[in-house]
Structure formats: structure tokens, C-alpha cells
Amino acid sequence: MPSKPVKKKKAKAVKKSGSGKRAAPPSGPKSKTKRLSKNASRAEPVAVDFHPALRLKDFSESVIREQTRLAALHGAVNLAQGFPDFPCEPVLKELAAGAVAHDFNQYSVTWGMPALRAAIAKKAGAYNGITADPDRNVTVTCGATEAMICAFMSTLDPGKEVIFFQPFYENYHPDAYLCGAKPVYVTLREPDWSIDEKELARAFNRRTAAIVINTPHNPTGKVFTRAELEIIAKHCSRWGTLVFADEIYEHILYDGATHVSPASVPGLEDLTVTISSASKTYGITGWRVGWAIAPARITEGIRKVHDFMTVCAATPLQEAVRGALGLGPEFYRDLADHYRRRRDFLIGGLEAAGFPCHVPKGAYYVMADVSHLVKGSGRFRDDTELARYLVSEVKVAAVPGASFYRGGHDKTISGTHKLRFCFCKKEETLALALSRLGAFKGLNRK
Ligand code: GLN
Numbered sequence: 001m002p003s004k005p006v007k008k009k010k011a012k013a014v015k016k017s018g019s020g021k022r023a024a025p026p027s028g029p030k031s032k033t034k035r036l037s038k039n040a041s042r043a044e045p046v047a048v049d050f051h052p053a054l055r056l057k058d059f060s061e062s063v064i065r066e067q068t069r070l071a072a073l074h075g076a077v078n079l080a081q082g083f084p085d086f087p088c089e090p091v092l093k094e095l096a097a098g099a100v101a102h103d104f105n106q107y108s109v110t111w112g113m114p115a116l117r118a119a120i121a122k123k124a125g126a127y128n129g130i131t132a133d134p135d136r137n138v139t140v141t142c143g144a145t146e147a148m149i150c151a152f153m154s155t156l157d158p159g160k161e162v163i164f165f166q167p168f169y170e171n172y173h174p175d176a177y178l179c180g181a182k183p184v185y186v187t188l189r190e191p192d193w194s195i196d197e198k199e200l201a202r203a204f205n206r207r208t209a210a211i212v213i214n215t216p217h218n219p220t221g222k223v224f225t226r227a228e229l230e231i232i233a234k235h236c237s238r239w240g241t242l243v244f245a246d247e248i249y250e251h252i253l254y255d256g257a258t259h260v261s262p263a264s265v266p267g268l269e270d271l272t273v274t275i276s277s278a279s280k281t282y283g284i285t286g287w288r289v290g291w292a293i294a295p296a297r298i299t300e301g302i303r304k305v306h307d308f309m310t311v312c313a314a315t316p317l318q319e320a321v322r323g324a325l326g327l328g329p330e331f332y333r334d335l336a337d338h339y340r341r342r343r344d345f346l347i348g349g350l351e352a353a354g355f356p357c358h359v360p361k362g363a364y365y366v367m368a369d370v371s372h373l374v375k376g377s378g379r380f381r382d383d384t385e386l387a388r389y390l391v392s393e394v395k396v397a398a399v400p401g402a403s404f405y406r407g408g409h410d411k412t413i414s415g416t417h418k419l420r421f422c423f424c425k426k427e428e429t430l431a432l433a434l435s436r437l438g439a440f441k442g443l444n445r446k
Pocket residue numbers: 064065080081082083169218
């Protein structure tokens with residue numbers, strides 16, 4: 001997790017309570033409790049020299065999910081974590097209920113129900129321009145999050161390097177650290193989040209094992225163009241670098257932007273793991289059904305990690321997602337339109353409240369500039385202090401910008417003067433947040 005370096009804590013030995021009496025064991029059947037106490041009184045407590053595994057030392061809790069917790073604690077409107085607060089389409093509920101009723105209730109084949117893998121492969125051909133064999137190339141996972149970590153764990157050895165475009169979605173960072181791989185950063189340049197080709201070229205070397213491409217991009221809303229992907233492809237082909245393509249927002253596009261899957265770009269077909277999920281497209285982030293499409297030699301490793309990590313994604317929800325993948329084109333048109341209206345509403349309100357915004361071309365987040373509040377004579381030290389104040393006092397949760405950055409070549413780059421707001425919420429939720437931010441602006445003027 002980028003913004004909060006982890007402080008080292010000394011492991012503490014297990015102590016007796018101050019009174020000298022043992023604490024009561026957790027409640028349970030009486031006879032069992034007695035037996036435990038009796039046993040415990042015979043032996044001295046063992047001093048456990050516990051410390052967390054070293055592979056955890058470089059990251060801590062997710063900042064996005066921390067903001068969700070703080071929002072609940074303070075009764076704030078949650079524009080931090082990207083999940084809808086409105087119901088999913090009734091057809092999805094019917095599909096899920098129908099799957100349970102029809103006894104899709106046991107483990108599925110580890111790498112996904114055959115019918116769902118077939119539906120994913122069909123959709124990959126029709127929408128993404130990717131040829132996939134359901135039996136050799138498709139793995140169903142517990143969300144895109146698991147697909148990504150399986151891709152990392154099954155292909156990266158310690159000491160290898162993985163390139164991230166920053167700002168980046170915070171989950172990728174722990175994925176790299178858990179494999180002992182080293183992140184290398186290439187900065188997307190404002191105002192249009194473009195790539196500096198020289199900086200990109202410098203990031204590649206013989207240790208570069210993978211690059212993460214998230215398009216449409218969280219948190220900026222950038223949609224990578226075919227021309228940009230061709231440049232990346234040139235470097236990946238030269239260095240034999242794998243591409244982990246996170247395409248979870250593939251259907252959420254605005255202003256005529258088109259989605260190009262990296263695996264459809266010449267040179268990247270055999271190097272790319274294409275990751276997506278039902279979470280954002282169908283507004284069902286809690287179902288945890290995602291997938292990875294990859295060449296057979298990579299799929300074998302992904303399946304191996306997935307098999308022992310989670311066995312399989314929830315079977316009835318796999319069956320329901322199979323049905324959802326059959327929805328017609330109007331579903332996807334309405335989806336983008338639904339989010340575009342919310343995007344425009346939120347940006348209009350944020351700008352009126354004094355937060356200039358980057359207009360996203362895809363996904364459902366807005367990066368807002370808060371320089372006037374955090375720089376120079378600003379009231380707050382940085383984005384984190386401001387976000388803490390907003391969630392606890394103004395009752396609006398956003399994500400501090402720094403959690404999407406980690407320096408790189410240019411040490412002046414950071415997100416400490418940005419906040420990310422999401423707009424996958426009911427219009428009344430957005431309106432409430434904006435009225436609170438409007439009042440905050442009023443206070444700020446005094
Ligand atoms: N992708 C979402 C976000 O960026 C949700 C993150 C999560 O908690 N998995 O807010």
C-alpha cells in the first residue's frame with residue numbers, strides 16, 4: 001500500500017492479565033470450557049515470539065477499504081470505494097436465485113463451470129477480439145482481484161521487475177510484494193495522462209517480467225489507445241515481458257472512447273493475461289466472479305495457484321454470470337449512459353465546490369485537484385489529512401491521491417494534492433455528498 005509506510009512493531013510475548021487471573025475462554029459449551037481451563041492451569045503459557053511473515057512488511061491495509069470503514073464509523077457518504085449503492089438489475093437477482101433453486105450448489109470444476117468458460121470465451125471473441133479456448137485459456141476466479149494475484153504468483157520470481165503506470169490501483173502493489181518482485185513506475189502525464197515514451201523505454205530491462213495495463217484506468221479514467229498499446233507491445237516483444245491487462249471497466253466508456261484489449265494488439269497475443277469480472281459491468285461487486293484469459297502455458301500456472309488458494313468461485317453465482325453474459329447490447333448502452341450522467345453531475349458539483357476535476361473517459365472515478373487546500377497556506381498538511389477531515393467532519397469519504405502513487409524516477413510526482421471520488425452511486429447519494437462539500441467550501445472561505 002503506497003501511502004502508509006509500515007512501522008515495525010516488536011513482537012510481544014503472551015502475558016497473564018494484570019490480576020494474575022486468566023481471562024475467560026471464549027464462550028462455548030460449558031463442559032468444554034471447564035476442560036480447557038483445567039488443561040490451561042497445568043501448563044505455563046508459552047511465550048510466542050510471533051512476527052508477521054517478512055513478505056508482508058512492505059504494505060499495510062488498503063486505503064480504499066479503510067476509507068469505507070471510516071465512512072461507516074462516521075456516518076459519511078462513501079464516495080471512496082468503487083461499488084454501487086443501488087440495486088443490481090432484477091434479471092441478475094432472478095439468475096442467482098434460479099441457480100440456487102436449480103441446485104448449482106456444490107464445488108464447480110476448479111477453473112470454472114464449463115458453460116461459463118464457454119460464455120467468457122464467446123464474449124472475448126465478440127467484444128475483445130481475443131481468440132480463447134474455454135478448456136485451455138480461461139480460468140474463472142473469485143473476482144479480478146484473485147485473477148491478478150494468480151497471474152503474479154504463477155509467473156513472477158523474486159527479484160523480477162514489474163512495471164506499473166502510476167497513478168495505479170493499490171491492489172497491484174501487494175501482488176508484486178507477495179511474489180518478491182520489484183515495482184518500477186512509469187508516470188502518466190497530466191493533463192491527459194499520456195505516456196512519456198522515453199520514460200517507458202527506460203523502465204524495461206532484462207529483469208522486466210511483466211507490465212500491468214489497466215484500461216479503462218482506475219483512478220484516472222484514461223482509456224489506452226491502440227497507438228499507445230502498440231508502443232508498449234514493441235517493448236514487451238523485445239524484452240519478452242508479460243502483460244497483465246486489467247479490463248474490469250471494459251464496458252464503462254464515455255464520449256465515444258473505444259476499448260482496446262491489449263491481447264488483441266499484434267505481438268501481445270502470446271504475452272497477455274486478460275483479466276476482467278462481472279463486478280463492475282453488472283454492479284455485483286460482492287459476487288466475486290472474475291476470470292483470466294491467457295495462453296495455455298500461462299493458464300496452467302494460474303489454475304495451479306487458483307486451485308489451492310480458493311478451489312473455485314461460488315458455483316451458483318458462476319451460473320448466474322453465465323446468464324448475464326447473454327444480455328443484449330442495450331444493457332451495455334444503458335450502462336455507459338447511466339454512469340455518464342452521474343459523472344457529469346458529480347464533476348459539475350465538485351467544480352462548483354472548488355475542486356477542479358480531470359474528466360474521465362472510462363471507469364467511474366474522478367481525480368480532483370485539492371492543491372488550494374493542501375499546499376502553501378492550505379489548511380491541511382496533505383491529501384490524507386484532508387481526507388480524514390472530510391470523512392469525520394464533513395461526512396464525505398474520498399480516497400487520498402497519494403495511495404495511487406509511489407515516486408519513481410521523478411521524485412516530485414505524488415498524489416498528495418489529489419482526492420479520488422467515485423460516482424457509481426445513486427443520484428441522491430451524490431447530491432448529498434455535493435451539498436456537504438458545498439457547505440465545506442463556504443466554511444473554508446471564512
Ligand atoms: N476497485 C474498487 C475501487 O478502486 C474497489 C476496491 C476494492 O476494495 N476491491 O474502489
